[in-house]
Amino acid sequence: MSTTPSVAEDPARYAQFEARIAADQSIEPKDWMPERYRSQLVRMMSQHAHSEVVGMLPEGNWITRAPSLRRKMILLAKVQDEAGHGLYIYCGTETLGVDRQELVQQLLDGKAKYSSIFNYPTLTWADIGAIGWLVDGAAIVNQTMLAKASYGPYARAMVRICKEENFHKRQGYEIMTTLARGTAAQKAMAQDALNRWWWPSLMMFGPHDSASSNSDELMKWGIKRKSNDELRQRFINLTIAQVKAIDLTVPDPDLRYDDATGNWIAGPIDWDEFWRVVKGNGPCNSERIGARRSAHAEGRWVRDAAVAFAEKQRSNNRETAERQQ
């Protein structure tokens, strides 16, 4: 992607903007920014917000079937957090001059992208453990990096989110640990969930650096501070020790430890599967959007009632004020 159009907008301000990025200063909503910086942020932040919202669906599937009241309360709190995370990021996106209604509509129309991981089904209770541990764990690695992003509102939303995600990861790992130390059937269920979620979790970091079209620009502008492959490697290194601690194994016969770098090197990732799911042909793509649409439609009367109530309050207040005059 050429940088020429951004420079042409306003060479002096562009130079100032680049100097501020180089000095690690925070870019705030009213600051001048290249149009391309704004559009890349809107794209990335809205996808991120949509992912938080759609991310509630696979887990919501198990709220009514959690194995104990304790687990049910925890899962409810986690799913509520995901809604909150979506709102933090939508709120950040709105500082760039986008209307939230528009973003929500894009999601409902099936035009918006969100993280492909949420297009996989949650077949057993162990999947709820695997999601908290691996999916939220991968998200933490990514979001810890984004907490230093050059755009202030995005970075601040990430700081808030990272604090909360740590609980998500812990509760997931606790579920997996309990199952892995339980009966043979429970341990098999935990292993099966790990088998199904491992590779999609690695894919969460996106294509290899060599195939990632947006990475260079995002890194140049300090939106991302580390590449997809660096983050993926960090996640693998962190997670392998946790897998071993509960006596499970990752479904990767090629996994090996590299003494020279201290890295765990994973086998080849099935990018055909990745692109298949990104392009809409994953196991649950249409189910997720369908669930979102019906939740939005069924919530309409609540939103209408809130508007009607506020209007009534305002007119009551006006009448009271007029009587007092």
Added chain:
Amino acid sequence: MTPNSPERSWPLWEVFTQGRDGEPHQHAGSVHATDAEHALQNARDVYARRNEAVNLWVVPSAAITASTPEDMGPFFDPANDKAYRHPQFYKVPKGVKVF
């Protein structure tokens, strides 16, 4: 209001949270809400799920006037040449250990 009529965004409110008694309120983010009371409830659910606040302010975003980034230099420069407003400006005789 029919189910097919287009929905408009609810007004935007900026949220300020006071973390503890005695601390100042700090900007936390924003919420959409139909009125002030609704904004307070939404702000509580979005920004205070973990006791992050003992008190909340919600302010219609449109009611906030902010200085602009372009003003950054000229607007604040009256403070630039008044180093004598800081205690470090003054020398204390060597013999004085605690001031």
